Amino acid sequence: MQLVKKVTSGEHIVQEGNLMKEQAVHIFTTQKVRQNIPLGELFIHSGLLTLDQLQVAFEQQKKTKLKLGTLLVERGWITETALTSALSFQSQLALRPVPQSIHQKSKKAQEKFAALVNAQRITQQELEAATAKAQETQQPLETVLINTYQLTKRDVGRALSAFYHCPFLEQVEHVAIAPELIHRINPSYLKANYWVPLRETQDRIEVLIDDPHAFHKLQDIKRLFPGKEICCTVGLPDDILKYAQALTDLTPQNTTDPSSSSFHPLENESPGEPQEEEPAEALLDENDSAIVRLVNQIISSACKRGASDIHIEPGGEKREMRVRFRVDGDCYDYLKLPAAYRRALVSRIKIMARLDIAERRRPQDGKIKFRLAKREIELRVATIPTAGFYNEDVVMRILDNTQLVPLDQLSMSERNFREFTGLLQKPYGLFLCVGPTGAGKTTTLHSALNFVDAPNRKIWTAEDPVEITQPSLRQVQVNHKIGFDFAAALRAFLRADPDIIMVGEIRDQETAEVSLRASLTGHLVLSTLHTNNAVETVTRFLDMGIDPFQFADALLGVLAQRLARTLCRDCKEHYHPTKEEYDALVYAYGEEAFAQLGIPYNHSLMLFRAKGCETCQQTGYKGRIGLHELLVMTEELSHLIHERAPKAEILQVTLMQGMTTLMQDGIAKVLQGLTDYKQVKTVTMR
Numbered sequence: 290m291q292l293v294k295k296v297t298s299g300e301h302i303v304q305e306g307n308l309m310k311e312q313a314v315h316i317f318t319t320q321k322v323r324q325n326i327p328l329g330e331l332f333i334h335s336g337l338l339t340l341d342q343l344q345v346a347f348e349q350q351k352k353t354k355l356k357l358g359t360l361l362v363e364r365g366w367i368t369e370t371a372l373t374s375a376l377s378f379q380s381q382l383a384l385r386p387v388p389q390s391i392h393q394k395s396k397k398a399q400e401k402f403a404a405l406v407n408a409q410r411i412t413q414q415e416l417e418a419a420t421a422k423a424q425e426t427q428q429p430l431e432t433v434l435i436n437t438y439q440l441t442k443r444d445v446g447r448a449l450s451a452f453y454h455c456p457f458l459e460q461v462e463h464v465a466i467a468p469e470l471i472h473r474i475n476p477s478y479l480k481a482n483y484w485v486p487l488r489e490t491q492d493r494i495e496v497l498i499d500d501p502h503a504f505h506k507l508q509d510i511k512r513l514f515p516g517k518e519i520c521c522t523v524g525l526p527d528d529i530l531k532y533a534q535a536l537t538d539l540t541p542q543n544t545t546d547p548s549s550s551s552f553h554p555l556e557n558e559s560p561g562e563p564q565e566e567e568p569a570e571a572l573l574d575e576n577d578s579a580i581v582r583l584v585n586q587i588i589s590s591a592c593k594r595g596a597s598d599i600h601i602e603p604g605g606e607k608r609e610m611r612v613r614f615r616v617d618g619d620c621y622d623y624l625k626l627p628a629a630y631r632r633a634l635v636s637r638i639k640i641m642a643r644l645d646i647a648e649r650r651r652p653q654d655g656k657i658k659f660r661l662a663k664r665e666i667e668l669r670v671a672t673i674p675t676a677g678f679y680n681e682d683v684v685m686r687i688l689d690n691t692q693l694v695p696l697d698q699l700s701m702s703e704r705n706f707r708e709f710t711g712l713l714q715k716p717y718g719l720f721l722c723v724g725p726t727g728a729g730k731t732t733t734l735h736s737a738l739n740f741v742d743a744p745n746r747k748i749w750t751a752e753d754p755v756e757i758t759q760p761s762l763r764q765v766q767v768n769h770k771i772g773f774d775f776a777a778a779l780r781a782f783l784r785a786d787p788d789i790i791m792v793g794e795i796r797d798q799e800t801a802e803v804s805l806r807a808s809l810t811g812h813l814v815l816s817t818l819h820t821n822n823a824v825e826t827v828t829r830f831l832d833m834g835i836d837p838f839q840f841a842d843a844l845l846g847v848l849a850q851r852l853a854r855t856l857c858r859d860c861k862e863h864y865h866p867t868k869e870e871y872d873a874l875v876y877a878y879g880e881e882a883f884a885q886l887g888i889p890y891n892h893s894l895m896l897f898r899a900k901g902c903e904t905c906q907q908t909g910y911k912g913r914i915g916l917h918e919l920l921v922m923t924e925e926l927s928h929l930i931h932e933r934a935p936k937a938e939i940l941q942v943t944l945m946q947g948m949t950t951l952m953q954d955g956i957a958k959v960l961q962g963l964t965d966y967k968q969v970k971t972v973t974m975r
Contacts (some may be wrong), residue, residue: 291618292423304462326358329347338367342579346364358375384969402448405448429526443459453523454520455501455523456523457522457524461524461531464487467486467488469861471536476533480533480783482509483498484499484510484529485498487522492517494518495520495521495522496510496521498529506661523648547693559584580634581637584638587612587623590614591685597727599668599684600612600613600615600620601683601684603628604631605680606628607628608628609625609626609628610626610630611625612624612625618854631680639655641657641670649681652671652673654669654672657670666687667688667689669685669686670684691736693732693759695739695740696709696710698917699917700963702949702954702957705917708919710740710844712738715845716813717812719805719808719811719843719845720814720816721815721818721846721847722847722848722850725792725821725851729850729852729913734817738791738900746788747785748761748789749785749791750763750765750791750792751782751792752765752792752793753767763785765778775800776803783807788806789813789815790807790813790814790815791814791816792814794818795816795817797833801835804816805839808843815896823919823920824939825936826920828868828936831933834960838931840930841922846920846922847919849920850915850951852913852968853914853968854912854964855913855914855963855973856911856962856963857900859902859905859911860899860900860902860909861888861897861899861962862907864895864896864897864898868890870896871894874959877956877966899965914964916951916955916958917951919948925942926943926946929942951972952973
């Protein structure tokens with residue numbers, strides 16, 4: 290709206306903010322609220338017209354049949370801007386609801402939270418007292434109920450959801466922030482009206498709002514997002530303010546005007562209008578305070594949500610930039626930003642990682658030390674040039690030094706834990722932990738080192754990078770640029786009186802040979818390898834050119850592992866599986882082996898499945914669990930390695946000796962209700 294004021298010279302000026310303030314005060318302070326104010330009366334109260342001028346205009350209107358506003362503009366008594374402003378104000382008054390009395394507000398509160406009274410979470414007298422206190426202290430009633438009557442947010446949310454017939458958002462901090470949705474909206478307006486846009490698609494807009502029945506708020510949303518279906522999610526006023534503040538923090542305020550073209554979604558621009566990229570991006574600089582806050586916010590949010598990786602993905606000069614997190618092995622969208630951010634955001638990360646910001650044609654690697662609360666986080670940064678106008682993707686692996694997990698909490702089966710701990714007590718030999726990237730191999734080896742660590746033992750580790758630190762270990766970061774690789778580190782360790790050596794990864798024949806030599810000369814060597822299963826690891830080593838006799842003598846065992854998503858403990862539900870589901874489990878496990886488990890198909894057989902709640906962000910899964918396959922070296926296996934036996938023959942012998950495959954271990958955890966068959970199939974092969 291705009292304020293139209295008359296000055297002594299007879300000219301009219303327009304100011305942003307309040308249209309005809311005196312008129313608005315008069316209207317809303319009268320005892321009877323009017324919602325259909327005649328246009329002429331608006332001009333009289335605003336001081337733009339006199340009664341005589343209005344009477345003349347009425348007489349001329351009868352003769353010409355023209356609209357009143359047109360006549361006033363033609364006679365020069367008001368400007369076209371003033372007319373437009375008055376018409377806008379008139380429409381706003383028509384949409385504004387009549388203010389409720391205290392009695393009406395109290396009655397609505399009783400209806401809104403009747404579910405709490407019916408569930409005996411609060412009494413009727415307490416609800417009335419809370420309503421009175423909320424009106425007296427000018428606090429939201431929801432806040433009073435939670436703070437004064439020890440109700441949980443979930444209790445209040447269920448009542449709101451039942452009353453408004455829409456979902457309730459309990460954990461607003463788990464929602465991806467989309468600052469591009471408020472490029473036309475003043476954040477102060479959102480805070481004052483308690484609603485924020487969450488997500489936008491081609492035909493709908495999802496909003497978080499404190500009152501989905503508020504007619505004037507819904508009308509505002511329709512005008513701001515024309516042609517969109519409004520999908521409401523109810524939330525607590527405090528949570529809405531928190532989300533609105535996060536939007537404000539992620540919106541540059543110093544160097545870029547939110548109403549400028551660089552903030553408008555590019556798909557909404559005129560198709561025929563040329564777009565210049567450089568002027569828009571020139572408004573944003575890598576040292577801009579808004580960009581600094583944005584990068585810090587992204588890293589902090591990723592750490593708080595338990596993400597393992599952050600993906601920065603520019604879409605091109607006319608496409609939005611996407612920020613994604615990998616949590617529990619799956620990627621999901623966290624933030625979408627206008628294309629103008631891409632250069633400044635990537636450059637800021639490269640500065641933090643001490644990379645060359647002028648080099649955009651080649652991949653670069655670096656590290657960032659980031660302090661979060663009372664702990665320090667290290668991020669491994671990789672930049673990769675991608676197709677487009679000098680686009681660069683950035684992937685940041687979060688290395689949290691507090692990730693050490695006790696060995697007995699790795700979810701190993703009884704047999705695997707017993708055999709594994711037995712192998713770690715051996716004075717020398719080679720033990721391998723295998724699996725794809727992100728399978729938790731390093732975490733398992735550090736848990737093993739923590740298990741065998743003692744004051745009378747000297748333990749050296751060579752890692753790239755050092756992801757988990759233990760004060761009692763002597764940990765070394767290899768540097769391939771200067772020729773200090775794993776093989777060189779191993780040779781150095783052999784001259785430093787080690788008892789136990791951990792090698793981050795065996796990548797080539799040289800490292801394999803040095804590791805083998807160290808294990809045969811009285812040292813326990815632990816390492817990792819990228820293979821699919823335990824049996825394949827044996828043949829992979831032989832394919833490297835390693836002598837089978839030395840390898841068979843040195844090898845203690847091979848642990849293959851995967852990480853599968855676990856069912857959310859708060860919402861998983863049990864059910865009776867169909868015969869087809871049961872048969873699929875039997876076939877995947879192996880019919881003969883499954884029969885030994887003694888689990889027949891009957892009505893008492895129950896499994897668990899994902900449901901979805903606020904805790905797990907409606908996915909049904911939270912956290913991950915290890916699936917293990919442990920091959921233990923025996924005399925019979927040693928003879929097979931000497932003869933270079935095929936994988937199928939080695940597998941048959943290991944199964945006869947009690948080894949369970951990754952699939953079998955996964956199905957065992959399905960039967961225990963820890964995960965489901967879908968997740969097991971995702972990470973294993975039969």
